[in-house]
Amino acid sequence: MRTQRMAVSVLALLALTACGTESGSGAGSGESGGSGDVRAEPPVTGVHWSVSSLTVGGERTTPPAGAHVEIDPEGKATGSLGCNRFTADVRLDGDKVTVGRSTTTGMACAEDVQRFEDAMGKAFHGELEAAVAGQGDGRTLTLTTADGDSIALVPEPPAPLTGTAWKVTGLVSGTGTASLPAGTRDKAHLTFGKDGSVEGNLGCNSFHGKAAVSGSTLTFGPLASTRKMCPGPEMELERALLGVLTGKATYAIDHRSLSVEAESGKGLRASAPAAGS
Template sequence: MRFSNVVVFAAMVVLVSVAGCAARRSGVKVSSAESGLIGPRWQLVELNGKPVPATVNGKMPYLEFSEEGNRYGSTGGCNGVGGEYELSENNGIKFGKGMSTMMYCDDMSIENGLKQLFEQVDSYRIAEGSLTLSKGKGAALAKFVALKDQSAGMAGTWELDYVMEPGVSFESLYADRKPTINFDTSTKKVNGNSSCNNFSGTFSLDGNDIHFGPLMSTKMGCPGNGEQVFFKNLEKVNHVDVQEDVLTMIMGDIVVMRWKRK
């Protein structure tokens, strides 16, 4: 073999080797723990350039990631959708086709939009507590905000303006007096009024997960079912979200109580 041919052959070997390495690098999987996706529950706030309400069919639309099994879970306000996801270099992400429950709800638009989103998305970006999902270098397909430790925003007194009780209006339950609740985040103590009796107790907070300790209340007789509905729903709460002057209490992904700051 002539020297010139040897040089050409060697150069081709090098090019093929580099191309092969590049191809292998592009398929490198990225640790979920290092991605920034794990930890918070991500509330959906924008989909296809349009704002998403805080609740759809009484549920908060969200997306969350688990490092175990590289699984994701979500809801668009009706059914729960979950499956596997895969990360790659340069903030690449791919959602596997997920399993879903089969309920029908009045508003399916956000849920259907999320399903289409998971089929299209191939990249993500996290900045200042926000998660953006996109396709290629195009415009954002969806935006989410992280629900983190809510303690700083919870402190103070709140007045109830929504409670989950199908078939009964809020106004009829609390025609004379609306329930109030006050959080002392430094001592993790809570007190308030159920619309009739005063109550007090403790609470624990981990991120946006909240649990109330035993609550004690006075024993005055109360007309109507307002107090019973209040305590029944308060016992269900396991998540909380504070956005400026609105505090939302959630059971799983269902909004059960909403409060306004007094």
């Protein structure tokens, strides 16, 4: 229950910063609204807010990688606490938040991550206040409880296709996504260059080649690779990836997640490291 309260409160406060305080919203936009206003230029909706720190009982804690929240203009939020994911909605009354419905996943987390999620649950309940400092990507959104506990969030930009070290995390066949073969996690990766090149590792052998980008289409040229023989699962992954990185494919980026799908329907999923890591 504490995790659920936390998730909803994050949504509420983010929605609060966007409600009636964005540039150009309503009469008198651009003027100071008084010391009680929370300004957000540009708006916080549609922003991937990463949790940068949590302070509970005077003790500051660094969050696990991936802890974040996103809010859409309709007042629905999704995010991750570093282990479990959540969706939530709220009702707002001025700068106060009334917690509404929320759902979270129930995965078992590593001990240190679970401690963080428990602390977040303690911090996010009751009435919370929000304050935005800075501008653009340098903004910080601070959410504070009546007891002085607080969480700081910063906007994290999406990863670009080129220049990013994309780590392969899954294989796609039709509408389904499968885990990588046993023992191959963190082995396969690829990086696209601005010069139309691509290089990386297929799970066993390293490779390089051409990958022309046009809109949402990738056109792979022949790939050159090393010729090592590896254990069965690694070779299985390599064969699967070679089937994707051949000819034309479409790609899409969702913040720091990349999907590539070949014309055959085979594809891959990959992720980028967190910004600044």
